[in-house]
Amino acid sequence: MLKIESVSEMRSYAAQLRAAGQTIALVPTQGALHAGQEGLIRAAAQRADSVVVSIFVNPLQFPPNEIVARYPRSLEADFALCERCGAHVAFVPAAEEIYPKGFSTYVVEEHVAKPLDGVSRPTHFRGVTTLMAKLINIIHPTFAFFGQKTAQRAAVVRKMCDDLGFPVEVIVEPTVREPDGLAAGVHNRSLTVAQRIDAVALHAAVEKARTMVAGGVRSPDRIVAEATHILGERRRIRVIYISIVDPVTLEAQREVVPGHSMLAIAVWIDEVRLLDNVLL
Incomplete structure (x- = not known):
């Protein structure tokens, strides 16, 4: 499994995959991977020729009262899980790779993002769509995989892809639950x-x-x-x-x-x- 940190290298490698006629599945994550994301990676590996797992704690997704630095991180364990589940690439860019100095352009979906999480976290989905637009433009995936637990995130990304003409199929996999029924999650x-x-x-x-x-x-x-x-x-x-x-x-x-x-x-x-x- 490759570990890629730079946008330019990721863009180049993805272009090589597409030139070889391969389909690419993107599994976007913030790291500290759990059983739910393990399920997504395995499903993606069954659907596409190559699987790219992005591991990036997206600062734009966090409201002011949530501290990005407190988000759990377990990079080596994440790499091991990705490789075990059939991922081909772990894309692990630094924040300045995704949002370089002077970054000031955002993607905003204004309908599906408004209810539910959008009420208490009004800037959250602006972060989701901006990052996803960048990842799609870097990787040009055929598929993007999300879990049912984060159904609103998937719905917002699907609406963005439809509205902006991104040729990406958004796939939602069933929620993975732990033995007591609790939906798998980082927290x-x-x-x-x-x-x-x-x-x-x-x-x-x-x-x-x-x-x-x-x-x-x-x-x-x-x-x-x-x-x-x-x-x-x-x-x-x-x-x-x-x-x-x-x-x-x-x-x-x-x-x-x-x-x-x-x-x-x-x-x-x-x-x-x-x-x-x-x-x-």
Whole structure:
């Protein structure tokens, strides 16, 4: 597996792959890789000839109250995981490679990025789309892989690609869950035993929603109320949002449409922010 740090080298190597007729899958990450991203890399390796995993803690994705330097890092372990899962390239640029001095151009999606995470983190998706536009222009991937847990990120990137004519297929893989049902994520490892017990309530909430819809419930209010009740029983949990939305547009729905509705949840557990969602 190659480890590439410079934009120019990554651009050149990707051009060689395309000239040889190879398809390229991009798995964008911020490092500190976990089981969810392991699943994405393995899925990408089955779909494309070459897999590029970008490892870059993107400062534009962090709001002012979140400190970039505190984001966990485990580069050597990340390299080992990438290689074990079938990645061909780990692209690990420094911040000045992606955002050189004087950088002042941003890509903003103004519809899909507005609800859910966009309410409490209004600049977050500007960072996502700006970085993804740069990665796409550097690598020219055929596919870009995301997890269902970060469904809004995938939806925003898909809308950007559609609007700007980037010929990239955005693929969303199912959420990988740990044995207790908690969606795999970088912050899981920082949870205390007590926090972990409370965190599992997210899985209970999404499973209850799925059961209700399977039983014929179509009222978003009823489902959201039940999920809110489940989470409210855990004293450490502070709900950021619970909403039933269209999985493509992220618009709130007045009625659940099986197969075309998504329950999305974000919470704080003390100072740890966690996401989960389920297609209903």
